[in-house]
Structure formats: structure tokens, C-alpha cells
Amino acid sequence: MMKPVCLVLGAGAGIGGTVAAKFASEGYHSCLCRRTDQEGLDRLVKKIENDGGSATGFLMNAIEDNVIEDLIESIEADIGPIEVVVYNLGAQTGMKLLHETTYKEFEWGWRIANLGLFRTAKVLCPLMEKRGKGTILVTSATAAMRGNKTQHSHASAMGGRRMLCQSLNAEFASKGIHVAHIVVDGAVDAPDTLGKILGPEKYQALRETKGMEHDGLVLPEKVAETYYHLAQQHRSTWTHQIDLRAFSDLAWWNH
């Protein structure tokens, strides 16, 4: 029997790749897409296969014209109906004051985080609507909830996307499509993002010192549990928004 497909846009070594592995371990065929690092992508796919799951890797630049559209079309044609999309493309580019934020970066942030989800929904929602079901899980961030002085581009892109998620939910929930906006409100223990921002030494130091028993960072494998739970919620009881943070962190409204 054909496996249902879980498409992960933004499948690095953090939340994206880990969620892809979780869904694969539960019987989905995971499609992992990322922009760079063919080797890392292959490693993620191989790992899933070694664990008895099935997956396909795609190296692609989602921001380019038609790339998302063509990808979805070809997966639907060649692999199977996409039941779950994990939209894991963010727009974080570090802490920048207004004068450090270029027009180009501001536009890129919007293209990757906001327009990209709109394009995905334009192609997928009609297909999911026809099938009467589908799940769109959107990884979001603190910046979607409130602006901050070094987040001009990030907050604008993520805040706009939050409203897009509500709009999609308002149109499509009653047609069987579950849109969940997942606010990851804290640093994620991910070598590809936090690790690169901090550098290997600071990153390791943080992992060792933060919180009780070194678990002060948000752990991707634990995040994946909640993503999977959301995708399995019965339609009588859907979550549109949920927040996730480490016990040792303050919520965004407290700092």
C-alpha cells in the first residue's frame, strides 16, 4: 500500500530533519527539501532508511520561481498524495538594527517565510480540499508574536505569515485541512542554525550549561513528538496555535 507523504520544506539537522525522521518512523514517506548541503541531505535520508523508513531528498532553492510548485506537482505524480506539509522555512538572519537591514534582506525574508507558504498553499490546498483532508504544520518563532529592535525583517515576515495561517485556517479548516501555527519560543538545539550562529565552542558551552540536566534548549526530537501529535489530532479537536519552549526559558511575554 502506498504510504502517505510528509513533505518537509527546510529539512536541516534541526527541527525539519528530525520531524521528517519522526513521520517516516510512523509510516509516512518523508520528502526532505533543503537549499544546500547535498551530503547532509543524503545523510538524513540514509539515516531514515537505515531505521526502516522511506524518504526522498531534494536539493532546491524554494525561493526561486516555480520550484515549490514543480516540486509538489512531481511528488504528487511520482511518489503519492501529500498528506502533511511541514513548512519549516524561517527568515531569521541574526540581530540587525534598521540601518543594518537591507531592502534585499527584507524582501528575502518575506519571500522565504511568507510568500513561500502562500505559494505552497496555492498549489496544495486545492489538492487537499479535493481529498477532504490534509495537514499544514508551520514552524514559527517568537518574532511572529511581537516585534523587537533587531528583528525588523524577521518579525515582519513571521508576523505576516501568522496572519496568513489564520486566513488559510479560516477558509480551509471546514474543508478538512488542518493548519497549525507552531511558535517555537526559544533557542533550538540545532547545529545548522544555533550552532552556526554561535560557533562550535560557544554552542557546546551553552549546551552544557543551560538548564537542569543540560536540557535548557528546545530539543528537535521532542519537538517532533508534538508535530506528530498535531498531525494526528482528530478533526473534532484541532489546534490552530501552540507554543513550545524549554522549561528553563521565560515565555516571550515575560522578557
Added chain:
Amino acid sequence: MMKPVCLVLGAGAGIGGTVAAKFASEGYHSCLCRRTDQEGLDRLVKKIENDGGSATGFLMNAIEDNVIEDLIESIEADIGPIEVVVYNLGAQTGMKLLHETTYKEFEWGWRIANLGLFRTAKVLCPLMEKRGKGTILVTSATAAMRGNKTQHSHASAMGGRRMLCQSLNAEFASKGIHVAHIVVDGAVDAPDTLGKILGPEKYQALRETKGMEHDGLVLPEKVAETYYHLAQQHRSTWTHQIDLRAFSDLAWWNH
């Protein structure tokens, strides 16, 4: 080995009793508390035991002085450490304009929904803090998010409680206590509440007509899945607030 205890305050035939049964089925000893209907309470306990779980029923009026405090103390002494509390006492008393809302009702709403949680936290948080862990799941409602013209008492009580949950979370999350505020944003398929408000005929009619496949109401057994998931979240990845509604309902911000 002693089972961990799950204490459910407000264990009727809707969310409360169903969540109690879910936790019992997963290995907790569930303590079910409700104000009236000894027979209904016994039936819930018996059902849990017949399904292989263990449970104790308590008939009590939580609003009275010392009742919550004594209950927690005696469970901790006689049954075991409370790992999870499900605070399921609400303050909904129907749709009432200001002139229909009495001082007495306004105070009752606050006592049951807001002060009651404060009292519970005053007794339990020190115990949970000593043990380095504990979970407080609070059933909330749309009225916690926005007032409405027939909800003067309800919204005031629930909105205050929401801020109390954030305050408890801010003080106790870093000490290992997980507080989750669960916004049930829609009508629950519960004979004890919705059934009584509507009367049996209208209630049955609603169940038959609402949504695709009769599942337009929030189903308690599906709610219980999410409550259980929240209680199992690893502390690196805790949810403070989540909303739940039927796919066929609009979110509170859309109506």
C-alpha cells in the same frame, strides 16, 4: 509500584471524566472529584476499573473553605504524589446580560474558576517543586481570550485565570512544574453541560446535524489525547497555551 496520581477537579461526563479515564488507561491512578451526582461518579470510577485502571471518586464542593486543600493533603498522604492536576472547573452559567448577572454569580464565577486554581496551586506547587516535577492542565474557554456581551461573569473569571496561569508558569516552569492553559474554543459534546443547556432533543439534533460525519462538536475522548500529550511533553519542549476546536467551527477571532 505506586502509580503516579492524576487529580481531576471537575470530573463530569465530558472532558473531566474522559481525561481521568485516559490517564488511568495509561497507568495513572485517577482521582475524580465532582460536586454532585454520586451515582454518575461511581459509574465513571467503575468504568475505569472495568477497563483495568484504578481510580478513586470524591464528591465535594471545591468552592468551600479547605475542601481543595484537605483533598490534596489526603490524596498525597493516602494515595500517592499528585503528578498531574487537571483543573476542569469552569464558570459558565449561560448567556446573561449585565442586568441578569448578580453579584452572587459574579463572585461564584471567580471563586470556582479563579480562586480555586490559586488555592490548588498554593498547596500543590510547593510539593511539586520539592519533587522537581508536576503538571497543571487547566481547561479554559473562549471567554478567557475575549469578553462578550453575555459573558460578564464568565469572561472576567476565565480571563483572570489565564493571567494566573501565566504567572504560575513564570514562577514555576524553571522549577519543573508545567502549567498548560488549554483553550477549548467551541461546544463540547458533553451530556452534563451542553446536554443540560440545550435539553435532550436539541442536543441530539445538534449532534446529528453539525459538521461532516456528525463530528462538529469537540469530542472529549479526542481532547483527552491532547491533554495526555501535554502531560508527556519533555521539559525541553513545553506548551504553555494551546487551542482546540472542531474543524467545522470558526476560531474565536473570526466570529
Added chain:
Amino acid sequence: MMKPVCLVLGAGAGIGGTVAAKFASEGYHSCLCRRTDQEGLDRLVKKIENDGGSATGFLMNAIEDNVIEDLIESIEADIGPIEVVVYNLGAQTGMKLLHETTYKEFEWGWRIANLGLFRTAKVLCPLMEKRGKGTILVTSATAAMRGNKTQHSHASAMGGRRMLCQSLNAEFASKGIHVAHIVVDGAVDAPDTLGKILGPEKYQALRETKGMEHDGLVLPEKVAETYYHLAQQHRSTWTHQIDLRAFSDLAWWNH
């Protein structure tokens, strides 16, 4: 001609008394109510009269049974119709952890901040509705928007009151009653509150060092400008919620 009445509940030397003076200077008869300090009250009334306005002072404990109700009745009978109420009774009692917060304090906070407004509305809204107009200005605080670890009582009381304001607005706006919830999101330069919390020396030091030109604190006379503006808004263009903070402070969502 009879002046319209502006009733200020909580008329100390900070926002309350200053708003009362502003309305008096604009042609209202201001009724100033406070719990203690007859001398301070007399000074505020005298000052208003010296500036050419008219005012009456009331020493009363709003929390006691019937005090608010009797006050409103007697003002309406003896002085004139109340056009504007400034509900300036707050529930701040300093920074307290859960174990430092007593049941008594938690109840007091609710009685003064939340039930008090409900009682005021119960008596005044029918009168205002009959007249087809009226304004209820509610001084609120950061704690109404988010809980915090030393604000268990304060946040619960203020958050509940915020929902009550929305409920009142939902029922009474269309009947000509304007309810405005005013979030004062920062320290107010008020000797009776901040001055007492800090003590005279720290208070003076803060006034001298905070912000450019010593105006980092919220200044009551500037607050009064906005209160007056809100009371004058045409009913085609009413504000339900507004925030106020010093330019040199961060908004609550940024700290």
C-alpha cells in the same frame, strides 16, 4: 447650567487626582473618592477650586458593601448625572511570589480591581443607557496583558477586569456607553504609589536619572490629556484599548 459630573474612583496624587483636575478645568464637576488621607483629598479639591473649577471630595472604602452603589446614587441625586467615570482603583501590592501571596490578598485584589468595576457598571450602566451616553475610563496596567512571576494576585485581578471591560463594551457601546481600557505600561511618577514603594530617596533618584530630561516616568498630567481626549472622542470613532508608556521604556512585549 449644571455641569456634567466626572467621578474618579481612586483619586490620589497620581493619575486619579490629576485626571480629576483636568476634567474640572474643562468644565466638569469632579467627584474625587479615595480611601485614606482626608487632608490630601481636601488639598486636591481646594486646588481645583483655586484654579476656577468645581469638585467634591469623598473619603470612602470602595470595597465595602454598598459604598460604591450609595455614592453613585447620592451623586446622581445631589450633584448631577455622572457622564464620565474614571475607574482608577488598582490591585498592585508589590512583587510577591506565590508563597508570599495570601488568600486574603488575592481576594482583596479581585474585590478592588474587578468586582468594584462590576458593581460600578451594574449601577451606572442602566442610568447611562437611559441617557444614551456615558464614558467609563478604566486605568489598567501591564499585568492585565500578561502574567508575571510576582504578580499572581495583580495579574489575575487585572486580566479578569480587562475581559470585563470587553464584555461591557460589547453590551453597551451600541447604547452610547464608551468603555476604554487604558493600559499604563510603565512606572507612573506618583508620590502616593511609586513614591511609597521606593521610599523618598530612591524615588527622587529615579526621577532625576531616568530618561532624557528627567521624564522617563509616565507623567500624570500628560496621562490626563489622553484620558480627556478619550472622553471627547466622537462615537463614530471610539477607542476601546490604548497603551501608554514613556518613550524611554520598552513595551511589555519586549521585556
Added chain:
Amino acid sequence: MMKPVCLVLGAGAGIGGTVAAKFASEGYHSCLCRRTDQEGLDRLVKKIENDGGSATGFLMNAIEDNVIEDLIESIEADIGPIEVVVYNLGAQTGMKLLHETTYKEFEWGWRIANLGLFRTAKVLCPLMEKRGKGTILVTSATAAMRGNKTQHSHASAMGGRRMLCQSLNAEFASKGIHVAHIVVDGAVDAPDTLGKILGPEKYQALRETKGMEHDGLVLPEKVAETYYHLAQQHRSTWTHQIDLRAFSDLAWWNH
């Protein structure tokens, strides 16, 4: 003496033009910018001048490269320092489901409502920062607060802009720049927008029937009072967000 300049981007016959006239009547030189209708623009400028004020009109397409940047530069060089900007460019294009919303429209909405404000801030904030003062008033809409099923493009653009406003405020308030996000939560009595959407007959019928005394719509001249008040707030007491709606309308959280 040189008048301070108030620059209004989006100066039609509704809020924009009316706010421009208000500021001109209070002593500002108003610069009115709009994309089309030279005649209408001339009429607004002439009206201001006939009332004793001073103004300049600019016909320009803000969305085009360098247009906003060049405009600000030339006003600063030729007319005087811009003290107040009223960013009144919205992204409403009517009610459209997802399949009716094109990529082009989605991008246009973002360019006009979101990127346009970013561009304005990039040029103006450094100038205002140098002068230690400045005001940015942003006309916003319900869609900035919550998505809706026919608002995919509008809500995404406005929601993103709301977060941008918070980010600008977080960076620049302490430098003397006041950013206010003004949520106009209801239909505005504006012939250029509502009038065109409804057509002349329906528009007139609505004006005649809605609310008591025909004032159920938000009236631009009343809106202008609040805009002016915000621009005059002392920096000890700044508002970052305010909502405005007709007394006869429900708030967005109630419908």
C-alpha cells in the same frame, strides 16, 4: 518661521486627506501624496489653502523604486524637516478566496503596506533620530490583528506591518521617535474606498441607515482628532497601539 512638515502617504478623500487638513489647520505644512487623480489632489490642497493652511500635493506611485526615498529627500531639502509621517497606504483589495488571490496581488499587498513602511523608515528614522524627535502614524486595519478567509493577502501584509511597527518602536522610541499603530476596526465613511467598493447608491443607503443619527461609520474628521492627539502626546506618555471603531460596531474579537 518654517512650519513643521506633516507628510501623508495615501492622501485620498478619506482618512489621509482629512488628517492632512487637520494637521495643516494646526500649523503644519501638509504634504499630500497619492497615486491617481490629480484633480482630487488639487482640490484637497486648495481646500487646505482656502482654510488658511499650507500644503503641497504630490502625484506618485509609492510602490516604484526610489519614489518614497526621493520624495522624502526632496521635501526635507525644499520644504522642511518632516516631523510627522502618516503612513496611510493600505493593501485592501476586497474579499478574495485563496484561488482568487494571485501571486501578483499578494506581492503588491506586501509592497504597498509593508515594504513601503520599511522604506519610509529607512530614510526617515536616521533624520528623525538626529533631530531627537519625530512621529510615525500608521493607519492599520482589523486584518493586522487576525486573519480571515477572504483576507489572505491583506492580513499577511498588515500583520507583518504590525510587527514592523513594534520593531521600529523598540529601536527608536528611546531616541525620540514615536511610532503609533492605529487599528481602524470598521468601515470608514470614505467615498474613495468604501464608496467605490459599494457603488454610490449602496454607499448612500449605508450612510443613511447605519447607527443612531447616521453616524455608524467611522468618520474621517473624527479620526483626524485622534491622529492629531497622538502626534501631540508628550514623550512621557506615548501610545503605541490604539483601536478605533464606531460605537455601533462590534470589536473584531466579537465577530
